[in-house]
Amino acid sequence: MNKPIVSFVLLLLFSCNLVHGEDPYINYEWKVTYGTLSPLGVPQQVILINGEFPGPKINCTSNNNIVVNVVNQLDEPFLITWKGIQQRKNSWQDGTLGTNCPIPPGKNFTYRFQVKDQIGSYYYHPTTALHRAVGGYGPLTIHSRALIPVPFNPPADDFTVLVSDWYAKTHKTLKGLLDTGRSLGRPDGIVINGKSGKGDGKDAPMFTLVKGKTYRFRFCNVGMKDTINVRFQGHTMKLVEMEGSHTVQNMYEMLDLHLGQCLSVLINADQNPKDYYLVATSRFTKESHFATATLRYVNGVGGAAPLEKKEAPKGWEWSLNQFNSFRWNLTASSARPNPQGSYHYGQINITRTIRLVSTDGVVNGKQRYAINGVSHTDPETPIKLAQYYGVADKVFKYGLCKDEYMPPNGNEVITIAPNVVNVTYRNFVEIIFENHEKSVQSWQLDGFNFFADRTGEMRQNYNLLDAVSRSTIQVYPNSWAAIMTTFDNAGVWNLRSNALEKQYLGHQLYLSVNAPNTSLKDEYNMPDNELLCGIINGLPRPKPYAI
Structure with missing residues (x-):
């Protein structure tokens, strides 16, 4: 064989290897422990990951493979979920009690998943007990690949801002309150990245800016009860992304961030060089809390001006109007999960409508929350594992939650049981959330992005063109919200309230999405x-499944 032919063969083999090679792997080793910190100025027990609160940042690129070995050094079982990460064909890694056995004390579990066709701002958090109330959460950022253009110039820096309401109690104390039929009550304050500045000029700067440059801030509300409004003193925000979708780039002075929701904004460092405050304020509560974080300009002179009384209007109508202003940027190139509905979801026929009505009541002297009359409780054997091992009939019953439900007038009968809804693989489904409460609700769907339509309107007025594709939706008091999605991701997936108290007391269910044939083309085998x-x-x- 002569040299040109040898060279050609080697080049061909090299090219084939590039085509079929795996996407890059990113490995993490996490030790979960207790520690003592003072998020609200008073020492209390928190949950640390590698000694950090918030936990380490997962910083990756679309299609990367993520490997996280979690070592549980707590005195209780522990699990983590990856909020907003779709886990294509891989609900084994979802990290909820309906899909996974918790990690026992002193043991470890290695999560393996791919951030397939996703970009954007997300976070991870515990799903066991009331652990999320005292930490164990952290940011997860997925960047676009170099070949995919982003609809704005690269920022000078990329900051994460995790905002949360906070209780100055241990998670065991909070769990004890709920287990004995009492309420968590009002939060004691707000923290920003685990700290709670009071706008008195005494806090060290959290973010550093250079005049004339543009910065990206990724916000997530990782709290338990309250909507939180965020704003920058002296600066306006350009909204550019929400939970993996580039948005129409409108300008805002302040933004309401509901429980579980994430978004990205750009701010221009175009003010006089000195200090400014980032302000987070709880919304829709009788007693409002706030916290600040300091932005410091390089070579700036002077502290931040005293905080002016500047809050979003009372009531939720203003927040609803702001939600209706959010639009998907259809001209932006991006990774797009659920490709069937990426551009033309409004032209897909709805094959099923599921109407979910939230109710609550007292069962055996204790408060419970229900969806269509069923208050979820986690079985000892996770739902996904029960299905895989063929013992589902010994663990739970399908069909307790009906597609249509009329809440009784004052005579609510609540069934406490695992709440599992069967849905047909690849069907395009409409889910309507009805909120008869006096507070704003927020819901999270694992495994899928959906099209979050306008709330509180008639179906004929749905936005069928550019509703933002995301994984959370808020529902305003005495109102309803509609979402649409294609159930094209086989597995068992959690739909839950982002309000921790309500979630723990039954405000969640699992969607069982079974492919017609058990095949590796549709779903991975048990790890x-x-x-x-x-x-x-x-x-x-x-x-195991065959190909």
Whole structure:
């Protein structure tokens, strides 16, 4: 064989290897421990990851493979979920009690998932007990690949801002309140990245800016109860992204951030060089809390001006109007999960409507929250594992939650049971959330992005063109909200309230999306390292799926 032919063969082999090679892997080793910090100025027990609160940032690029070995050094079982990460064909990694056995104290579990066709701002958090109330959460940022253009110039820096209401109590104390039928009550304050400045000029700067440059701030409300309004003193915000979708770039002086929601804004450092405050304020509460973080211009002179009394208008109508101003940027190139509905979701026929009505009541002297009359409780054997091992009939019943539900007048009968809804693979479904409460609700759907339509309007007025594709939706008091999505991701997926108290007391369900044929084309096999518990513990592994 002569040299040109050899060179050609080597080049061909090299090219094939590039085409079929795996996407890059990013590995993390996390140790989950207790620690003592003072988020509100008073020492209390918090949950740390590698000694940090908030936890380490997962910083990755679209299609990267993420490997996180979580070592549980708490005295209780522990799980983490990856809020907004779709886990294509891989609900084994969702990290909820309906899909995974919790990690026992002193043990570890290695999560493996790919951020397939996703970009944007997300976070991770615990799903066991009331652990989220005292930390264990952190940011997860997915950048666009170099070949995919972003609809704005690269910022000078990229900051994460995790805002949360906060209780000055341990998670065990808070769990004890709910387990004995009492309420968590009002939060004690607000924290920004685990700290709570009071606008008195005494706090060290959290963010540093250079005059004339533009900065990206990624906000997430990782709290338990309250909507939080965010604003920058002296600066306006340009909204550019929400939960993985580039948005029409409108300008805002302040933004309402509901529970579980994430978004990105750009700000221009175009003010006189000195200090300014980022302000986070709780919304829709009788007693409002606020916290500040300091922005410091390089070579700036002077502290931040005293905080002016500047809040969003009372009531929720202003917030609804702001929500209706959010639009998907259809001209932006981007990774797009759920490609069937990426551009023309308004032209897809709805095959099923599920109407979810939130109710609450007292069962055996204790408060419970229900969806269509069913208050979810986690079985000892996770729902996903029960299905895989063929023992679902011994763990839960399908169909307790009906598609249509009329709440009784004052005579609510609540069933406490695992709440599992069967949905048809790849069907395009409308879900309507009805809120008969006096407070704003927020809901999270794992495994999918959906099209979050306008709330409180007639169906014929739906936005069928450019509703933002995302994974959370808020529902205003005595109102309703509609979402539409294609259930094209096989597995068992959690739909839950982002309000921690309500979620813990039953405001969640699981959607079982079963492909017609068990095949690796539709869903991955159970991982080799999967933890087992409940009635399947010690049973032989079922035969794996074939290609």
